[in-house]
Amino acid sequence: MLKRIAQELRRHAPFTALGALTGIIIMVIIVLGNVPPQISQTAFYTLHPLHVVLSALVTTAMYVRYRKAKIWAVILIGWTGSVGIATLSDAIIPYLSGVLLHVPMELEVPFIEISKMPVIGIETWIVVNGAALLGIGLGYWKQTTKIPHSGHVLVSTWASLFYLTSFGTADWIHLLPFVFLFLFLAVWIPCCTSDIVYPLLFVKEEMRASLPDNDY
Template sequence: MSLEKKEQFHDHSSHDHGHNASFTGELMHHLPYAIFSVALAMIILTLIDYSSVSQSVGHAARKASCSGYHMLFHSFHFLHILFAATGTVITFSRFSNNFLKTVIVGTLSPAFFCMLSDVVLPYAAGRLLGVDMELHICFHRELQNVLPFLGIGFINGLILSRHHSSMISIFSLGSHVSHILISSLASLFYMVSHGFDNWYPQMGMVFLFLVIAIVIPCTLSDVLVPMYWAGVKPGSHDKE
């Protein structure tokens, strides 16, 4: 490949990065991940619901099923925090070596956006659809469970960000895809376990609300917030 062609290729990559650094560009880039993740999460929930209905007998069985969804929500919510912290740190570390900022962004950003995606927005969606939802904030009630996942996710992000630069983009993409799928499951399990157990008659609106509830917080947490605090400008690839 000639030097001229190499320069053209580099310029094209820089242009793409600058385009994707915009909020709208990142949303459009990550929207398909959210759509497929929510769809897969709904398939999983449908299969679980079908299995539990076929085996259920009376109110006690239904209560046990709700308790199971409550457990599933917590498991996926805590895992969501882990993956979100990892993804945030990886993205931030691609553009900045400022450790203090890494700590601040790598902990506060996933903590806030995971709560928004898994709890607040599903709660609001249920309310808008006329369901008497229960608001359950794990960061308030179960901090002893949240902090280990947040801390390990942060450390994991630091370790992965020390790998060769050619691998960081792969780690970042893999973390983001896992992040969105786990967030989809956490959001759905939250809705079902905190009041919206009869979700399937309104599954179209549930699907729509969850896509919105997932793509915006996850894109902000994984991409835009860490890039913003790293001081990234359109077309910039250099660390501070």
């Protein structure tokens, strides 16, 4: 399994770096365009549930494809592998990144947040957990992984970026090299872990060994 993890991290590094680069471009536009934090918050609370849907879809699809499990187990794996990892990637790591850079940051944990979402006015925890259930249902129904996984990486990158610009105040232009590094790390390990490694931890060893390299 450790060899598999190393292989996947190596394979996904270039695409993750490209995603982080797109995040840097977006941040430059936000800063130079003097985009208000409210716009960033709306973007974050749009992208984060989408991230949860894609993550739950891929995690569930990988698990169901290689193990015939009871529905409660499918929901448990899909929920923890999506909501848990998405919270880490989109909120916790960006928050800690801001703290390390001495940027004043607010900590938001969307899946337990009771404040209402921008635009739609529904409590955040309902939307995020509902997104997880939607992704689980889609992954259970159709075990597709390749396109959702790629989308997951990009959406996670942008969600992490908008967390920084939503809940942190700083001269971001001077911090761009560090932002690139933190965006890369926020997505690279968590996304590969949730989509690929995490669901396979609950699959029999012989099934993991038979998993083709291009299965996702």
